[in-house]
Amino acid sequence: MNILVCISHVPDTTSKINFTENDTKFDTNGVQFVINPNDEFGLTRAMWFKEKQGAKVTVVNVGGAETEPTLRKALAIGADAAIRVNTEAKDGFQVAKELANVVKDGGYDLVIAGRESIDYNGGMVPGMLAALTNSNFVTNCISLEVDGTNATAMREIDGGKETVSTSLPLVIGGQKGLVEESDLRIPNMRGIMMARQKPLSVVEPLNASAETASVKFEKPAPKGAVTLVDADNIDELINLLHNEAKAI
Amino acid sequence: MSVLVYTESEQGKFKKTAFEVASYAKAVADQMGTTVTAVAINAGDTSELGTYGVDKVLSITNSDLDKFNANAYASAIEQAAKQENANVVVISSSADSKYLAPILSIGLDAGYASNVVETPSSTAPFTVKRTAFTNKAFNMTTIDTDTKVVGVSKNAFGLVESNGNATSEDFSPAIPSSGVTVESVDKATDKVTIADAEIVVSGGRGLKGPENWGMIEELADVLGAATACSKPVSDLGWRPHSEHVGQTGKPVASNLYIAIGISGAIQHLAGINSSKVKVVINTDPEAPFFKAADYGVVGDAFEVVPALIEKLKAFKAQNA
Numbered sequence: 031m032n033i034l035v036c037i038s039h040v041p042d043t044t045s046k047i048n049f050t051e052n053d054t055k056f057d058t059n060g061v062q063f064v065i066n067p068n069d070e071f072g073l074t075r076a077m078w079f080k081e082k083q084g085a086k087v088t089v090v091n092v093g094g095a096e097t098e099p100t101l102r103k104a105l106a107i108g109a110d111a112a113i114r115v116n117t118e119a120k121d122g123f124q125v126a127k128e129l130a131n132v133v134k135d136g137g138y139d140l141v142i143a144g145r146e147s148i149d150y151n152g153g154m155v156p157g158m159l160a161a162l163t164n165s166n167f168v169t170n171c172i173s174l175e176v177d178g179t180n181a182t183a184m185r186e187i188d189g190g191k192e193t194v195s196t197s198l199p200l201v202i203g204g205q206k207g208l209v210e211e212s213d214l215r216i217p218n219m220r221g222i223m224m225a226r227q228k229p230l231s232v233v234e235p236l237n238a239s240a241e242t243a244s245v246k247f248e249k250p251a252p253k254g255a256v257t258l259v260d261a262d263n264i265d266e267l268i269n270l271l272h273n274e275a276k277a278i
Numbered sequence: 279m280s281v282l283v284y285t286e287s288e289q290g291k292f293k294k295t296a297f298e299v300a301s302y303a304k305a306v307a308d309q310m311g312t313t314v315t316a317v318a319i320n321a322g323d324t325s326e327l328g329t330y331g332v333d334k335v336l337s338i339t340n341s342d343l344d345k346f347n348a349n350a351y352a353s354a355i356e357q358a359a360k361q362e363n364a365n366v367v368v369i370s371s372s373a374d375s376k377y378l379a380p381i382l383s384i385g386l387d388a389g390y391a392s393n394v395v396e397t398p399s400s401t402a403p404f405t406v407k408r409t410a411f412t413n414k415a416f417n418m419t420t421i422d423t424d425t426k427v428v429g430v431s432k433n434a435f436g437l438v439e440s441n442g443n444a445t446s447e448d449f450s451p452a453i454p455s456s457g458v459t460v461e462s463v464d465k466a467t468d469k470v471t472i473a474d475a476e477i478v479v480s481g482g483r484g485l486k487g488p489e490n491w492g493m494i495e496e497l498a499d500v501l502g503a504a505t506a507c508s509k510p511v512s513d514l515g516w517r518p519h520s521e522h523v524g525q526t527g528k529p530v531a532s533n534l535y536i537a538i539g540i541s542g543a544i545q546h547l548a549g550i551n552s553s554k555v556k557v558v559i560n561t562d563p564e565a566p567f568f569k570a571a572d573y574g575v576v577g578d579a580f581e582v583v584p585a586l587i588e589k590l591k592a593f594k595a596q597n598a
Binding site for chain 2: 248249
């Protein structure tokens, strides 16, 4: 199996979010970047396929040279090769177009991306990529088995889950559940050393145009202070929730 | 020119989010000086949509669409949008709508903005406000294509009634075959889901163990609420992953969120930021959640929660 895992380079989940250049750009100052958590679940599932069923795992990112340490981390975790499409990621459509080009060139059977990135939360790249490459598509995917060209996946739905059967070529929008949190791998020294020798190819973009554009960022308005209610006075809490907050 | 809205239904009844996206579509149509057409799939009686500003309903009745299929549903909506010359297509943020949206947007050559929380601040350029960085910020985004797909965040706009009448037309789009087949659906029908819930009751590690979730479930039951949990709780296996709320779990946009024994890590707070009213119950007055909450009780959950359940039962009995 020839697997492509799409890796988004995102601020660590603990990052403080600030903006610069008149609130038009994300302030990367002091921010540590990581593999998008939803993508990391997918990468780890790809490693499982490689080890149990035999597969080649390539990771890909659309972005500038500053994203290479994130790709190297994916190589250190165990991916065989990395591709960086050398252009700034502008919107989900442009990224999906660039990735579709990589998929067509590479002849991948299975593409795993996170269901959404934790920075822009667009949730559109996997579905657009599937539509652009005429692949089957399952998102919010919480389990995946592949047998030959047939696949069985579980999708989280509102209030439950459903099991679907499908076939390769397939694009997955992955999330926690594809593997467990405890299955995630921290690169060891040997992995980090080996990652340096693995191919990281930089390919030039199609220069696909974006369909949407980010104009400005805003931070939520600061919140008022909490109203504390004494633990012995739960009637007051109910009163506040009913009469003031109108929430019950 | 028109605004098209996909109004989701389940078992032949509209979901509440259908009325919210219809209300939103009506506001956009008013801004643009046009009308609202809804697409309804196996929804039964569609007249209720008129109450929320829909002028016309394209009503699809097709047993091939009994089970949700992203490609088939996207194709049906795409055909409706093309027939109606829709410039704006409005959908919800349900799992199903988010699944079909990117496919629909490729089919329509339309730019797509998800998690939108307000009506457009401008229609030329078409500019919407959406959440980003998992609710830690908002992003003003323009959609620059002729046709636009707008995914509306749950509970962001609310229901707006406008005394209209919706006419209904049968619509019979060609349904493409799909390479994805639903084999089984596992859904608790007697439980309120986090996605649909008005109120969510959530427990953290402060509850000490899965055996103590009885009172969480009882409190949720009294309030007609969904149950949720923090990340450590789902990582420890005390509760299923599907209840994990936060940056890498589910977002919650309920009217009321009650956090019990949850300290309030930044990732958790990001996930619940869109909830309107937040209550925290925690023994530690220094817990970060108190800075994010509207109401707080410093106290032991094992004393406060049972008291809250008793008082709420009395309150419900009085206000029934």
